Amino acid sequence: MRLAASALSLLLALPAAAGPPGHGRAFWTGLAARDFAIPEGESAATLALEAADLLSSPDPVLRDVVGYEALARWVYRDGLIPPADLEGLRLRLQAGLKKGIGETSGDAAYGRSFSALGLSILAAADLKTPWLGQEAFDGLLTASTGYLTTEKDLRGFVPGSGWVHATAHTADVLKFLARSPKLTSSGQARIVESVAGRLRTAGVVFTWGEDERLALALLSLTRRKDFDPKPLETWLSSLATENTALWKNGPAIEPAAFVAVRAQKQTLVHLAALLAREEAPPQAFRQALNDALGRLAG
Numbered sequence: 643m644r645l646a647a648s649a650l651s652l653l654l655a656l657p658a659a660a661g662p663p664g665h666g667r668a669f670w671t672g673l674a675a676r677d678f679a680i681p682e683g684e685s686a687a688t689l690a691l692e693a694a695d696l697l698s699s700p701d702p703v704l705r706d707v708v709g710y711e712a713l714a715r716w717v718y719r720d721g722l723i724p725p726a727d728l729e730g731l732r733l734r735l736q737a738g739l740k741k742g743i744g745e746t747s748g749d750a751a752y753g754r755s756f757s758a759l760g761l762s763i764l765a766a767a768d769l770k771t772p773w774l775g776q777e778a779f780d781g782l783l784t785a786s787t788g789y790l791t792t793e794k795d796l797r798g799f800v801p802g803s804g805w806v807h808a809t810a811h812t813a814d815v816l817k818f819l820a821r822s823p824k825l826t827s828s829g830q831a832r833i834v835e836s837v838a839g840r841l842r843t844a845g846v847v848f849t850w851g852e853d854e855r856l857a858l859a860l861l862s863l864t865r866r867k868d869f870d871p872k873p874l875e876t877w878l879s880s881l882a883t884e885n886t887a888l889w890k891n892g893p894a895i896e897p898a899a900f901v902a903v904r905a906q907k908q909t910l911v912h913l914a915a916l917l918a919r920e921e922a923p924p925q926a927f928r929q930a931l932n933d934a935l936g937r938l939a940g
Contacts, residue, residue, distance in 0.1 A: 798850025
């Protein structure tokens with residue numbers, strides 16, 4: 643989420659909303675204006691924990707422009723945070739996934755969603771310079787797949803308040819976890835099952851790009867040397883059954899069932915399009931996916 647200097651200046655000039663305790667808004671916006679260079683006498687690890695708290699701010703500047711960008715630079719780009727402090731940050735952000743869970747509106751969703759986005763930075767950093775132990779990796783996978791399927795606030799962009807985008811942000815975590823050598827075969831299945839479960843139970847057909855972000859997470863699985871197509875094939879079989887049941891009475895469909903089938907199909911269509919651009923896709927699975935989608939027409 644790199645912003646042009648002119649856009650950054652405009653955003654930093656927006657009126658302030660209440661933020662968490664710690665350094666004030668002026669400190670953080672000034673830090674952003676200086677490309678997040680760590681001030682003399684400050685600790686990158688300590689500031690990173692404070693930046694994590696900014697992710698729950700209702701102020702889109704503190705949340706998107708400052709909190710997220712600070713973590714992206716210090717954790718991923720510059721590698722300034724030692725592993726022990728990254729672990730503390732992981733636990734802080736994972737706890738953020740649960741605050742207010744079950745609500746369908748209000749400001750608490752920003753904290754949950756942007757905690758997931760912060761966790762995606764940690765997962766990406768582990769691919770660059772491994773720091774997650776297996777137990778911590780498994781904990782992050784469990785937290786992320788669990789959050790994907792339990793989040794009830796599915797808003798995309800909210801005028802005046804910015805992005806909620808919880809499904810997309812969680813898909814970003816799974817995209818990086820899906821690339822990790824620490825991911826087991828059962829972990830691959832867990833990612834597929836959580837994506838399918840989210841789409842099946844969301845009650846909406848996503849319109850803010852969430853479906854493509856979920857497809858990118860699945861694409862990461864297909865790029866693995868140990869890619870296991872069985873969980874995806876099981877999903878395709880279940881979706882075929884759901885589609886048959888949907889149309890069993892001809893045009894007299896159940897609207898909720900249509901939405902569930904359509905949401906799943908839309909993500910799988912994105913996956914098929916992504917695989918079509920791959921230099922060396924898993925051909926057997928690609929063919930199975932295309933065949934399954936062809937039979938879903940209706």
